Amino acid sequence: MARRADHTREELVKLIVDTATSMIVEHGVEKLSARSLSKQIGYAPGTLYHHFDDLDAIVTAVNVGTLNGLAEAFLSAREGEVTGETLHRYADVFLSYVRDNKHLWNALFEFKRAPDAAVPEWYVGKISGLIQMLTECFMAERPDLPEVEAQEASRLLFASVHSVSSLENSGRLQLIMNRDIDEIAHQLVSIHLDSYRNAKK
Amino acid sequence: MARRADHTREELVKLIVDTATSMIVEHGVEKLSARSLSKQIGYAPGTLYHHFDDLDAIVTAVNVGTLNGLAEAFLSAREGEVTGETLHRYADVFLSYVRDNKHLWNALFEFKRAPDAAVPEWYVGKISGLIQMLTECFMAERPDLPEVEAQEASRLLFASVHSVSSLENSGRLQLIMNRDIDEIAHQLVSIHLDSYRNAKK
């Protein structure tokens, strides 16, 4: 059998990404193999490589969806007046999202990328968008400080919360402490927020 | 050929761990395979499994050395009076150590452990020791606060610096920001230290 008309090119690409997504959701990225995926969609392994360079490219396509989902979640939390306290809401949203999409999140950040591989542009862009939302919060607290400082504070906070949650997600946070991740995240928000409020002009 | 007298059991175990260590140092843990390691030490692959349960166990043995090295580095930085500012010295030591032993550090924290695998006891113990040294610093700043609070502050700071440095080490920090890791770490120390100094009794 060759050359079937079951799906158009676009349909097949979507089928691959969607199936890969649900397989990762269910069993984690480490269980996703070219063979299992191709079997699941009812095509031969080689077919995958006609639509994607390699398995990494497929996982990367899945990751786009994951980041988009997080961005949506952030947007839905952004209602009413934006202040420093909004950061706590963002923290909750972030933690919920990571918790609810544990395997997808691991796929995003535990995936071994080649050391020389360039960081994809859209990756950076998507994350910049998220961080800009945090920046608003910091600026609301200290409108007298330049935006650049608020951005730095946002990045630092984002990196802190993100990485602590990564530790938790991979089961390694308990190496360091065994407190509740939510409590930790909110304390981090408070610490960084206080620090920014008291910053010298 | 079988049953050689080239090495005693202890010698062979040490040879395996030492060789694995230098192979990780040179090419990273992802390049360490049972076959390459056995070839390097001049034994057959099967031999490894007579002295270790699996490859993970060998990497774990390597990790013991890595954590011991970090503990020594911390100790060597602990001279003179211990104050809050000592935290900055610890941060430098930590960053240097991670930088100088990049591959070993990745082996420690990027290694995929089975989700159900219990955290080794010595792991927690070793890290607790390090954190206790940070606790001293916090306590010197605010002797009026209970030790438990200083410990919490230490863990939070350690987790923050550690995970930011992990991000950097895996080449993912630039997804979030492109500042110098040293600068970031010292800012984290300052923020956490300030927060602790101003803590309510």
Place this chain on the structure above:
DNA sequence: ACCTCTTGCTGAACAATGTTCAATTACGCC
């Protein structure tokens, strides 16, 4: 309708991985 040509798909094949185990061999003890 028929003949091409391009495109999509297959599935066997390759190299590499971790791990196991029957067979073999030599050391150490009685």
Place this chain on the structure above:
DNA sequence: GGCGTAATTGAACATTGTTCAGCAAGAGGT
């Protein structure tokens, strides 16, 4: 000196990602 035990081998198994010669079915032209 013989014998049991312990260590070592290396082939074998089940995986993995990836490639590619071959085949078949669509599209396009006459």
